[in-house]
Amino acid sequence: MRLETLEILCSPLERAPLEFETRPAINGDATQFLVNHEHGLEFPIRNGIPIFVEPHQITGINGRFRKIYDRWAPFYDLLSRVGLYILGVSEHKLRKEFVEKLEIKHGDRVLSTSVGTGADLPLIPRECKYYGLDLSAGMLRVCQRRIEELGILVELFLGQAEHLPFNDETFDVVYQMGGINFFSDQGKAIREMVRAARKGSKIVIMDETEKVARRLENIPGINAWFRHHHRPIIPPRDLIPAGMEQVESCELYDGQAWYLSFRKPA
Ligand SMILES: C[S@@+](CC[C@H](N)C(=O)[O-])C[C@H]1O[C@@H](n2cnc3c(N)ncnc32)[C@H](O)[C@@H]1O
Structure with missing residues (x-):
């Protein structure tokens, strides 16, 4: 660090x-x-990674998913590519289109609140300052290797999206791609994204829909994510704090992903 x-x-x-x-x-x-x-x-x-939460402090569904991601981290990139292939979605296209929606500008501070293995990193403009948080040490280890291979400067943190270790109004772009469907407290995670965002910043969230969970829950390996899912996946539009501007909400990729974006008022 x-x-x-x-x-x-x-x-x-x-x-x-x-x-x-x-x-x-x-x-x-x-x-x-x-x-x-x-x-x-x-x-x-x-x-080199500050540890803001130890495994025994992670409870509830976050604790369960930490274990799943730690276990599967070495195979996550492959599983995710196979999963998207089964769904008929090109991972490169999906990530490229997603990163474009972030509207990153020169010198921006960008935060991903579940960076995972850093699969977006090859597409993130080099001229921004990128920070990634995740609750899985295994995923962050894979991410660190990717950062070394790419030769880029990225700061990583181990923590929970519901309790960000960042000062108010720090980032110009805050995003969450995949994961929030199964966070312990989605509302808190979104409020934290807003708190850590500067005035006027764009906040972007995307995850898979219930349709995908139904299709993948019986496929060995990939089903680790879905067989525990105990509540239907509903895009958390209602959890966006009042007063946010330019709220956009839609389904993408033939109804297989939900997308939410909004701006913190300037
Ligand atoms: C489906 S993966 C997505 C990773 C990455 N964003 C990507 O696009 O490949 C979900 C990630 O969310 C992380 N995660 C799950 N719950 C979390 C939480 N409450 N706070 C922070 N990260 C969390 C997992 O460890 C995992 O790396």
């Missing part, structure tokens, strides 16, 4: 400011931490 990133970070629950601390290694654990002594807070930095 770069030192300058400190200025955008806070503790995810108390929103307290954080500072760097380096200590000698004990039992091979982290030597770098983000701390706030006044609040008695410390978050280890492991392999």
Whole structure:
């Protein structure tokens, strides 16, 4: 993690400011931490990634999905390509069209609140500052490898989309692609996206529809995601906070994806 990133970070629950601390290694654990002594807070930095939530603190459906994503992370890119192929959707086209909708401008700070393996990264304009958060250490490890291969600068964080470790009004674009269907608290995750977005910023969310869950829930491997799904997938239009502007909501790819975007008032 770069030192300058400190200025955008806070503790995810108390929103307290954080500072760097380096200590000698004990039992091979982290030597770098983000701390706030006044609040008695410390978050280890492991392999360059600040850890804002430990596995035992992740409960409910988030805990279940963390385990699924950790287990499947090495195969996620392949499974996702196969899943999209079965649905008749080109992954490259889908991601290219999605990234275009983000309307990223030169110098923008862009946040993905579930970056996964970073499959969007090859298509993200190089001249932005990109930050990715995810709750699966396994997915972030794959993402780190991709970042190294691409030779780009990206900051990663392990945390929950419902409790973002970022100061208010930090990002010019905030997005969520895949995942939110099964977040523990979709409303909180959307309110957090709005809080972390600067005034006038675009917020974009997309995920698969119920139609897809029905088609994929019996396919071995891919069904890991859908066999636990205990509530019908409904695009969370009603959870967009009041007062947001330019609200767009539609279904794409033959009704297989839902799409929501809106702007925080300037
Ligand atoms: C379907 S994958 C999508 C990953 C990536 N956005 C993509 O387009 O390939 C969903 C991701 O959401 C992450 N995730 C699930 N629940 C989360 C939560 N509550 N907060 C943050 N990330 C979460 C998972 O670990 C996983 O990496």
